[in-house]
Structures are given as C-alpha cells and as structure tokens.
Amino acid sequence: MRDFHFPGRSEVLATDGMCATSHPLAAKVALDILGQGGNAMDAAIAAAVLLGICEPQMTGLGGDCFVLYNRAGESDVHALNGSGRAPAAASAERLRQQGFDAVPLTSPHAVTIPGAVDAFCHLSRTEGRLGLDEILKPAIHYAEVGIPVAPRVAHDWARDAGTLQGAARSHFLIDGKAPQVGRMFRAPGQAEVLRRIARDGRDAFYTGEIADDMLTTLQNLGGVHTGEDFERTTCTPTLPIGGTYKDVELLEHPPNGQGATAILLLNILRHFDIAKMDPWGAARVHIEAEATKLAYEARNRFIADPDRSQQLDWMLDPKTAAELADRIDPNRAMPSAAPIVEAVHKDTVYVTVVDRDRMAVSLIYSIFNGFGSGIASERFGILLQSRGAGFTLQSGHPNEMGGGKRPMHTIIPGMLCVDGEPAMPFGVMGGAYQPTGHARLVSNLTDFRLDLQTAIDAPRAFADGGVLKMEPGYQDRTRKQLADLGHNVTITETPLGGAQAIRIRSDGILEGASDPRKDGCALGF
Structure with a gap:
C-alpha cells in the first residue's frame, strides 16, 4: 500500500x-458502452477509436492494432493481428x-496499408454485442x-508537429500551430469516415471515396499503393505465445509483433536473484540492461512478417535464455547489441477493458512515430502511419521491405495468466521500450510484490542504442554506480512509456491502475 503522506494515486477497485x-x-466512453449492454470488446473498440481523436499524434484510423482477449467464461486467450501490409x-x-539505407520516415514509402479498421470491424462482428453503429457514436460525436487538448497530448503535439506536411497541417494544426492545453480539436472529416464505417462496415474505408482519398494523396507523392492493396487488407486471427516467470504466465502476440522479446528477456532474468536486489538500485538496472541488449539483438535479427520470422522457437526456448544469461558480467557492461536497422518509435495508445462476465481485452493501436508519416489524406484528414519504416533495407534480412509483407512491429499487448486463467490484461506503451517495460512490470509485481499502481509508477531505465536511459526518479548515486560499471548513462527528456493494467483478483474484484506519465486513468463501476 502506498504512503498516503506523498502525492500519488491509488488503485481503482470495482466489480x-x-x-x-x-x-x-x-x-468514460468504455464504461458507457458497458452500461449500454456492450461487452469488453465493444468498449475497447469504442475507446480505441476515440483515442484517435483524443491523441491524434499517437494513433488513428490510418494505423494498425494488435489484440489479445478471452471470451466470457473461457480461459483460452485469442490473438488478432490487425497490422497492415506493404503495397504489392x-x-x-x-x-x-x-541511395537510401533506411526507409524514409515521412515519405509514402513508409506508409503501409492501415490494418486497424478491418480488425475493429472484424472484432465487432465476431466478438461484440452492440454493432458498429452504436460503438462508433461517441467518436463521431467528439x-x-x-x-x-490534454496536457501530455499538448506536450507531444508540439514536439511532433514538425512531422506534419501538406494537408496534414490544415487538419492537425490550428492557425498553423500545435494547439495548447485546453484548445478544442475537431476532426469533421474523420467523423464522416466513421459514419460511413458505422453504416457500411470495413468496405466503406477500403473501397470508394475514402480509399480513393488516401490513394490519391499517396500516389501524388510517389507512392506505389493501389486500390487492390487497400481492398485486400484483412486481419489475421492467431494464437498468443507465452513464457513463465515465477508464478505467472506471460502471454504475448506472436510476430510480426516483438512480444517474443519480452518473453526472452524474462527468461534471461530468471537466472538472477532479482528479488534480493534493491528494486531501485544499480545491480538490478545493470542486469536488466544487459539482458535487454541480448534480447533485442535477437529481436533485430529474427522478428519479421509471420511468414518469414526465423528462430521463434529458439527465442522462446529456456535453453537459449540460459546461454545468453551466461554472457552477462554482473560487474561490467557489455557493448551495445547489433545496431537496429529499422526505425523505432514511442507513440502508441493502449486500452484494456474487463467486463462483468470477465471477458478481458488487451488492445494496442498506433500510427508508429508521432503523427505517423506526417501525411494525411486531403479530403477526410486520415493521418497515415509510418509503420513501413519498421522494415529494414538490408538485403536478405527476414524483415527486408517487400511487397505484401508485414513489418516488424514494436507495439505489443500483454496478458498475465495465473493457474491457466486470464489474470491481468496490460500494456506498456513506448515503442522499442515495450518488451523491457513488460518485463519490468512483471518483475515489479512478482519479485518485489509491489502493488499494481506502485509497480507502474516506479522509475524506469532502458538500454537503447548504446545509451542507458534513466528517468529522473533514480538517485544520482545509482547513476554513478552504473556509469562506473561502463554504462553510458543519460537522463531521459521524456518519460519512458506509459502503462495501463487491470488485475482480476482471486476474490472477483477488479483492480485497475494507470500511468501518471500519461493523461489517463482507470475507471470502474
């Protein structure tokens, strides 16, 4: 339990x-949908689509999603890949x-076909109760x-506004500037898109005037996208992958998401007595940083389109983790892992909903970089993702850009299970940080038995690109100890990610927590 003498927030409890x-x-909209008789999937979709209006720098209809969920009364967890593909x-x-050695971020070459709309329509039809016409009403209205504009949103908007180009500037700037806190943001073009989707389903988005608007914008900039690329877009039901840590099972979405990286990272950490370390001390940060370097080096080599990902079984094998753990020197930092050859990002939204029947949904939704590619369709203002920058241009690499391929994705929804039952849908936004964020949250809960909100609030560190990024919550003494071990320590300018989680307690109570690094909250009834 937190110390009530200090600022903070408590877990939210409901049934x-x-x-x-x-x-x-x-x-709030998610709870309204539940109150109208919708289930957790209806509520999660309604909230996610609205977040494209609340946080347009993070996500929108031109992006992708991944989802983990169980059906009411069932223990089995399902996965849905709502990521789009490169044009043929x-x-x-x-x-x-x-002359490019990487996919240019703000070019049509970085724009893969949006996959989230098809996924939302599929999930509404197969798993929801209310139908698109009801669950899209709140987003249309707002x-x-x-x-x-909320405070963290305004901060990110100003930081990323330089990405916006062409029609995107008129749709996402007000009087040519990023809106300040409290300024009203409207998106009437997207309201019309949502009305058409509510009426006619996914075909309203992937064919006809809306698709033509996106196509014209991309082709005028030199994109190779075609109507067939949009029309053939479809989500893919699949199965989660998993690993165990202490008394919990961590389920992740399979490739092309990077969830296997989190499982490998935790498997490495199992070989160290993390629970006996100071949770905010140098020893724990050091071991986690070294394990991160090794797990991400494997990610960079092997995670790709599901049809081309290599060595997934090797990444999930406990023997692999044991061999990698042997490479970690507790007293010295190793050089950085192999350079990342695709772009990385930090802009995403995450939603988790649990309903009275204990259907649990873990949904993550993104346009990749801040404001994606910076390209928006002229008429409707659909901001297009830069997810294609997640490809590498390295010849022969499994994640090499190619027609019809899905790129490696950084966004990963998570689900913890206890005794075979879904126990905590959760996510940790933050681009490349996400596997480390998943592992740290699981470790905070299991190694140190922190309460859920404290586990989320706690300071974070991330070994990334030869630098050990540390939030200001760490003591100077800890940073110096890590520097003495050979780490190139920096203090992060912006927080590392943002987490959301709902724990389904054994007594039937729902316990929610929300990261103060974002504007959000947990609400229940």
Missing part, C-alpha cells in the same frame, strides 16, 4: 466492469538504388464537437 487507458474521456509493388531494392 462490474473497468477500463484503463491513456485519456479519461476514452475510459514495395521494393527494398528500388529504395537502395535511390470528432464533430471537439475535445479539449
């Missing part, structure tokens, strides 16, 4: 339903011939009347 996400309005004519060789 009939709960949502935790990064914007209060989206959490995409070619790494063509970009190499043009896209028309507007939403006051």
